[in-house]
Structures are given as C-alpha cells and as structure tokens.
Amino acid sequence: MNTRKVVFLFFTTMIVGAVGGAIxxxxxxxxxxxxxxxxxFFWGTIWMLGIGAAISIVAQMGYFAYLILHRFALSLFKTAKLWNLVQVLLIAFVFFDLVYLRYIAYADGEPWTAYLLTPTLLLIYALLIAYWKMKETNYTAFIPATFFMFVITTIEWVPALTVQQVNDSEWLWIYLAPLLFANTYQLIALHRIQRSKK
Known part of the structure; x- marks a missing residue:
C-alpha cells in the first residue's frame, strides 16, 4: 500500500459513508x-451527508485498529486457529451483550426477545459480507471478516447505543448505516486496491 492508495481509500470510504448515511x-x-x-431539504441533505462522512472516519479508525490488532493477535496466539477461536467466542459474547445489556438498560415492559432483532440482522449481514470477502480472497478471511463486520462495527456503534436519548430505531439506524456502508466498502475494497498496479 503506497500513500496514493491510502489516500484513495480514505476519501472513497468517506464518500461511501456519507452517501450511505444520507440514503x-x-x-x-x-x-x-x-x-x-x-x-x-437541501440543507438537511447536506447535514445528513456530513453526519455520514464524520461517522465514516470512526469506521476507518476502527478498521485500521483491527488490522493492527489482527497482526498482533496472530503473533501472540502463534496460530491462526487459536485466534479464530477467540474471535468466534468474542462474536458470541458481543451478540449476547447487544441483546442483554440493551434489555437491562432500556426495557420498559418488553420481553428480552424484543432486543434480538437488530443483533441478529447485524450478524446475518456480517456473515454475508464475510462470505463475499472469502470468495474474493480465501477461506481464511471468513472469521476475521465476520469479526470485523460484527464486533468492530458494534464497538464503533457504542456511542449511539449508550446514549439514552437515542434509544429509538431511527437514530440507531442513522448512526449504524454509515458504519455498515463504510466498513463493507473498506473490507471489500482493500484487497482490490492492494492488487491494483497504480
């Protein structure tokens, strides 16, 4: 990755996040x-594009932090199999937290099953994108890609999840959408950009 490719990835991810957030x-x-x-309508659209662009920067920080974590963990655990097992356990733990902790914090008479929908949809989406990544690279990319799309996206989503005032589906999705657009783009674009000769 040369500087030109890094700059290209940065700005294209910002555009994707901005447009995705507005959509x-x-x-x-x-x-x-x-x-x-x-x-x-015009200034509202500009505002939404700005929110999406700002959130996409959070997504980019999360992505590069994960790339560093991934390399560090591979050297720490010595084998990819052990690191993959840790990632699977963390995926399960974060799924449980997304359901249970939000239920404890925000439930007002609803059953805990009411908090299953969003984590389940997010996990399914993460699995689909990880499968896409695996098909374009190799089978070893599946678990890391799932971990990134589910766990890292959730960590990036924490500010929206922990603020009481935005515990409604509207703002949760307004914050989540740019993250998903940006993270999906980064995950799928990186290996393509690395392979390009320019």
Missing part, C-alpha cells in the same frame, strides 16, 4: 425534510 437517514427523517420548501 438511510433521509427516509427515516422524512417528516423533518419535507417541510419548509427546497432549502430545508
């Missing part, structure tokens, strides 16, 4: 966007 955020906040004419 999801505008329909979710449609009531706020449709009032007061064209300029309200």
């Amino acid at each position: 999801v955020g505008i329909p979710l906040r449609w009531d706020a966007f449709q009032g007061e004419g064209f300029w309200n």
Whole structure:
C-alpha cells in the first residue's frame, strides 16, 4: 500500500459513508425534510451527508485498529486457529451483550426477545459480507471478516447505543448505516486496491 492508495481509500470510504448515511437517514427523517420548501431539504441533505462522512472516519479508525490488532493477535496466539477461536467466542459474547445489556438498560415492559432483532440482522449481514470477502480472497478471511463486520462495527456503534436519548430505531439506524456502508466498502475494497498496479 503506497500513500496514493491510502489516500484513495480514505476519501472513497468517506464518500461511501456519507452517501450511505444520507440514503438511510433521509427516509427515516422524512417528516423533518419535507417541510419548509427546497432549502430545508437541501440543507438537511447536506447535514445528513456530513453526519455520514464524520461517522465514516470512526469506521476507518476502527478498521485500521483491527488490522493492527489482527497482526498482533496472530503473533501472540502463534496460530491462526487459536485466534479464530477467540474471535468466534468474542462474536458470541458481543451478540449476547447487544441483546442483554440493551434489555437491562432500556426495557420498559418488553420481553428480552424484543432486543434480538437488530443483533441478529447485524450478524446475518456480517456473515454475508464475510462470505463475499472469502470468495474474493480465501477461506481464511471468513472469521476475521465476520469479526470485523460484527464486533468492530458494534464497538464503533457504542456511542449511539449508550446514549439514552437515542434509544429509538431511527437514530440507531442513522448512526449504524454509515458504519455498515463504510466498513463493507473498506473490507471489500482493500484487497482490490492492494492488487491494483497504480
């Protein structure tokens, strides 16, 4: 990876996160966007693009932190099999936390099963993207890619999950969407960029 490729990845990830955030955020906040004419919609769209771009920077920090963690863990655990086992256990632990801790913090008479939907959808999405990554690279990429898409995305999502005021599906998804767009793009784009000759 030369400097040009790093800069290209940085800016394209920011654009993907910004556009992804706007695509999801505008329909979710449609009531706020449709009032007061064209300029309200225009500046609201700019605002959503800005939020998505800012969140994509968080996603980029998370991605490069994971790349460093992955290399460190491979040297620490000596074998990829042991590190993969640790990652699978952490995926299970984070899934449990996403359900149980949010249930404890926010439940107001709902059963704990009401908090299963979002973690389950996120895990399914992570598995699908990991399968895509594996098909484009090799089978050893599946567990690390799943870990990154599920665990690291969840860690990046923590600010939205821990603020009481945004415990509604609208803001949770407005924050999550740019993370998913940016993380998916980074995961799939990195090996392609590395292989390119420019």
